[in-house]
Amino acid sequence: MGEPEKVPRKERKELNKLYREGTITRKQLMYRMRNGLFDHERLATKEKFNQFVSRLK
């Protein structure tokens, strides 16, 4: 697995500013700040759960 894509410092500062101003929501801040970092397992589990639920219905 390669190095995760970190958000550059300048962009992080800009995101902080946009969030403080209310231009972006917390969800948008979370998504753009994290940029997929540490999130692979959560998304895989979520996918697995959704498939499980669709099989039950």
Place this chain on the structure above:
Amino acid sequence: MFEYIMKLIEKLVIDGGWLSELFRYLIAGVLVATCMIYLIRLWQGKIDILWRKVEDQGQVHILQVDKSNLEQQVEKLQQEKMELDQKLKEVRLEMMEKDKTIQELQKIFVELDEKYDDETYTTSQIMYTAEEIAAALANEENFHLKRDDIFTNLLDYLVNTIKGYREKNPRVVIHIEHPEKKDRLMHYAHSSGHSHRIREYEPLKDGSAAGRAWRTCTNYYVSDVEDKTYEYDRKVASSKYYRTILCVPLKAGNDPSTRIGVLSITGQPENAYEKIEIDRVVLFASLLYPLVYMDIKKGEVSIHGRT
């Protein structure tokens, strides 16, 4: 020919001969026999009074048995139908229960996923904080030049991990020990959202929430600053901006002798912070410790602020 036959019959009947007599007896006999047959059959119940044939008793019996069987079958089918209806009802109820369980499961999963989502995001904020602290420690010159900016950024990462930013309006400030006033702490750094007046405030070591955390060297959570049972500097009169304050001592591990300051975070509503958010503040206080420690030990912080 026809006329000849009619003349012959006329002659025989009118003349009162033996043939005429024979006819009369024959007709009378037939009538009597017919009456007797009628009476006997009527008596036997084989015909009704109008000489209509009555159904055979055996056949009636068979039909009655058939009818009874059919009625029993209908009853049995109705019973089975009722049982099936009941089972159907039970199955439907079971399905409804299962649907409800699935919905509850989904609800719990969504809640869990949101928390997991929040945790992974918080981890990213911790990573960026650690990265910037490392960069500041590695490049002291740059740190001294851009200290305000760096600290605002670092504390903003902490603020970013707080849920409900608009409602809670979280603001962070770090106080350190006052080098001259032994009974007070002094401003060291603050997050965005504060006015410049925050630099002027010097909390008492005895008589303020930050002072309490300093003295006891433990976290101090004031869920409502208007509650007089809490130790809080009410002269600040900032309760209209916040109702909650959490003060966390900056220390290395559990050793009180290592304490260098207090990190305080305010929240607009009463009891603004959840347990997980308090834990995050404590974590960030630990993360920031090396940088604040390095800066203080370098002796570059004076009572007039940073050099």
